[in-house]
Amino acid sequence: MRSHLRLPRLSWRFIPVWQRNYLVWKKLAIPSILGNLADPMLYMLGLGYGLGSLLPDVGGMPYLTFLAAGTVAYSTMNAATFEVLYSSFSRMHVQRTWDAILNAPLTLDDVMLGELTWAVSKSLLSGLAILAVIWGLELYGNFWMTLWIIPVVALVGFCFGGMGLVMNAVSPSFDFFLYYFTLVITPMVLLCGVFFPVSQLPPLLQSVSAWLPLTHAVNLARPLVLGKSPDDIVLHGAALYAYGFVGYIIALALTRRRLLK
């Protein structure tokens, strides 16, 4: 393992890998967009209107607005996660597309950077769609401030893309990903302030929540929806970046061990 752990040597050759994924996605763009977006949209609008009508203001804003900000973070997390788990695994393990690419002058570092940037692109798409709903329903405090959500969404995609690639590297089969969803993603959805404020949780869970990457994403997205500048921007941004970067480095080492032996 130690011999495989080193900083990535990056090159521009990751671009054709990104482009390959883009061209395949383009063929099925409409069903893919609908499939990716229906789920978060239904949660947001169903719970937002249905549950929201029973609730007073949550965290100082209407529940639909509260939930919309949470959904931006949560749907971009899901978009990146699904991409690097199921789709990347299929390309790496089932179709052996990575093996074919590695016979060209690309390294595994390039291939995985291509996958990671593609996951970021899918996150951007997902985040922009939620953002479009926020704009359409005028759930924002200040339109111009909501534009800052776009780089946040990209960073969230990088974070969860990097983390998911670690799972991709160690999974023997698709079934294995269920553990990641049950043990990592679902707890995060429930503990990181997507559906209700973290302050409602018992203190122990609040301190767990503070360490989870999705909390940092929500803490950036929610004030931006309200038109305010988030507190501790550097801390939240750095935390998201660190999770993604460390994930990518570890994933690279584990995948080297898996494929290049």
Place this chain on the structure above:
Amino acid sequence: MLKVRGLTKRYGDTDVVHGLDLTVRRGECFGLLGPNGAGKTTTLRLLLGLIEPDSGSIELAGIAVPQHAREARMKVGVVPQLDNLDPDFSVRENLLAYGRYFGMDKAAIAARVPELLEFAGLASKADAQIAQLSGGMKRRLTLARALVHDPDILFLDEPTTGLDPQARHLIWQGLRRLLNAGKTIVLTTHFMDEAERLADRLVILDHGRVVAEGAPRALIESHIEPAVVEVYGEGLETWTRDYADQVCLRFETIGETLFCYTDNAARAIDALKQAPALRYLHRPSSLEDVFLKLTGRDLRD
């Protein structure tokens, strides 16, 4: 074109490749033979710089590997053992996508596509999906894909495994065309007839070491008697006891069959008339006999 010195790769306590020396000249077809697990595929991966050797040096198209593997891979086309065509793309799109990995722009690749499709005999299938292709078509497309950047040297890892005879002959024709065009080919195979047909020179590997090296014909002449008579059927034991020593230069019994190696097959066949119940097959000795003599008859899986 390819120079390998003292190449060694170790996994745990086993040397998968041990002190390998190879020289492949420009325009030559070079065979890498050996039973399963002999180190053929590992050798190819080392040559491409995909894995790092424990010791030894590799110079591929004049470029040091693995130090400058990226540059070296620009000069090499690879046909892998397992099909890894992109199932999300059509035939044409597969070529276009693969060319981009070599940094070619779309116009340059598109200009090459008709020629590559013609070479692969897939001109009428340009827009077909990969799942619609037969095994032979997939292999030919993989070969065409390996040529997209016009490499000087081709690595083929068991290129005809799993193909029917028609499809194999088509692949061989394609490879001869490439050799005539001056390309260099390095080929792994465990089909001896394939090696005998195509390879100018070859090495036989076993347990990561070279056990024989040379031109196919010369290897047969130096390791094996000119003819083989395979004898089987009722009464083999008696016949072996009474005649084998006299009519064979060398013989061995594998299961129910006696392999009689000789330079005078007529004498052996004459002796077989004493035992009309026995059946026999008389054939010239082949590379397969050399291979089995040198690597043994034990299963390697």
